[in-house]
Amino acid sequence: MTRKHDLSKIFPICLLAFLPGCAVEIAEPTEEDLVVGEAISELEYSPGAGWNLAWSDEFNGTSLNSANWNVLTSNWDPVTNNCNFGTGELEFPRAQNVSVSGGKLILSAQRTGDNPRHANCSGFAPRSFYSGRIHTKGKVERRYGKIIASIKIPSGYGMWPAFWTLGANISSVGWPASGEIDILEWHSNSPTWMQSAAHWFNGTDRHWGTGASGGYNLADSFHLYEVEWTSSNMTFRLDGNIVANNVYTHNESEFQQPHYILLNLAIGGNWYGDPSPASIDLPSGVTKTMEVEWVRWYERGTTSGPTLVNPSFESGLTGWTTWSPNGTAHAAVSETYNGAHAGAYHLTHWTNGTPFEAWTYQVASGLSSGNYRVRAWVRKGGPFNFAYLQAKTCGSCTPVTTSLGTYGGWTQVETPIINVTGGTLELGFHSNSPGNGASFIHMDSVQIIKL
The missing domain is CATH 2.60.120.260 (Galactose-binding domain-like)
Structure with a gap:
């Protein structure tokens, strides 16, 4: 999310068979008076043998857990010290567009005529949309493991939902020397594809990308997006199926240090070729949402x-x-x-x-x-x-x-x-x-x- 993702650099790896990944919870007849008011989980997940839960946010309650997350409130990012997130995105994040209800995190986006922009970004045009963006910098920073989330992304041209990580030292070393792991990025021109990537610095900027079509539109329903990250490789999965089946091997220092998690609903930007606000599929008066049922980080045990x-x-x-x-x-x-x-x-x-x-x-x-x-x-x-x-x-x-x-x-x-x-x-x-x-x-x- 901090660089231009040229679609020509995102390589198809495998075509996955249709597997919806949903488990329907069966009511327990002998306990039916005990489960009154119980919320139904959209997707169930097991990390497999040998993995234990190191951290999670299940988004229960009515507000975002401030012990886990920071909420961005402008188009200037104080962690990375850039405007429009280095990708020319058209949104202005704010706290009103981040909410928790019904057991889900909701990042919402709307078109605005308020012309918002941060004072540090006076050299850029005002933003045309409000949206939500959160991260765990300084609160949840870990190294290696399985990072997975159950996410429903919105459809429409210009929508750029993302679930990703950055190296915790980004404020001191900059990007991409910090390292970046993109678990999920979605582009409306390839609606069935989960796009994943890694970025680092080795004498020059280095970029690696992968993706796969699940054979079904990923937008507007929940799916599981996962990276399994060790000291020597990364494996990306969509609904439990491997996306990067030519496992990415690395020994770069950027991926031997703690990272923090980001979730955001970006709009427009250079991945879409810097489209005009008028071309974005988000009419006035309409709200689109990126919903997250849970985020979990597992470690080996x-x-x-x-x-x-x-x-x-x-x-x-x-x-x-x-x-x-x-x-x-x-x-x-x-x-x-x-x-x-x-x-x-x-x-x-x-x-x-x-x-x-x-x-x-x-x-x-x-x-x-x-x-x-x-x-x-x-x-x-x-x-x-x-x-x-x-x-x-x-x-x-x-x-x-x-x-x-x-x-x-x-x-x-x-x-x-x-x-x-x-x-x-x-x-x-x-x-x-x-x-x-x-x-x-x-x-x-x-x-x-x-x-």
Whole structure:
């Protein structure tokens, strides 16, 4: 997104078969009174064996999480110190065009006659559109892993939605010495194509591009856009299918450092040949949106130590203990049949109107010293005073916790890193509900990950 992407440099790699990548969630008849008000997830995703969730934003709630994201509010970018983002884009980002609702991030765009532009950009013409642009600089910066999002992009000439990364050192070294990974870019002239690229500096500006047609229009419906990034290669995927099947190999320093994530809905610009505002397919009074259901960043991990006893609850609650401070655990915890993430059964903490607190846990022993995470798959709805996936190195030790959000579909969650030196780890689920609604948490497929 920070340079002109010449379509002649974007090479077709493979033609993918039609695979919509959608999983329809089947209602659980034995729990139908527990799932009232549960939001349905458009797309389900599993990273595969050996991957653990390092960071995510599921866009639950009613506002953007400011601990994760920065919102741009003009056509001058203070991080890169340029106007119109170095690509001649026609939009003026502003906070009003970034919102969170219905479990989704929404970046909206409209035509404007207000002639907005930043004072630092007085040498450029006023912008003709408002739009949304966010990034994680200074808040979420990581190296390597799987970066994936469920995104619905808008159709129409001039729409340039993008999901990408920049090297965290861009303010000091500039572009492209910072490195750039374009996971998704979309051009209306190639509506079935996911375009991906990488940019760096090696004596001169270096650019590599790839793309593939999925055989279906990517606009106006949700699809999965992914890069798997290691120290030696990148693999790009559309709806789980490899786009760059001639895996891009690199050893450049730009891709051995932390990057941050950007999401934006650009309009016009040099990728479209610098079209006039009048030619853009966005009439006055019309709003177009780029919607993001979730963004996730996975890291490599390995299961370690003795295997957990009954990690998917297929043998009742064997191996698990439930503690409650007020004797309500018997009403709060059950092994539940049907609709599990794996196998036929899963654990449920739930209430149909009775307050409760429950801590369902297992003590793993024989662990080698080192850093660990605990991961599990969860679904959750209804009010809770708190709900955690947590781990601690002794019964009286302070736990590390991950607060569980509302998840309409099975979602993989992780604890923060916890250092184990004594060989044991107490891990599980801790929840407390006021009992004023049909609250539930479904939990399955628990693992210990050694980092």
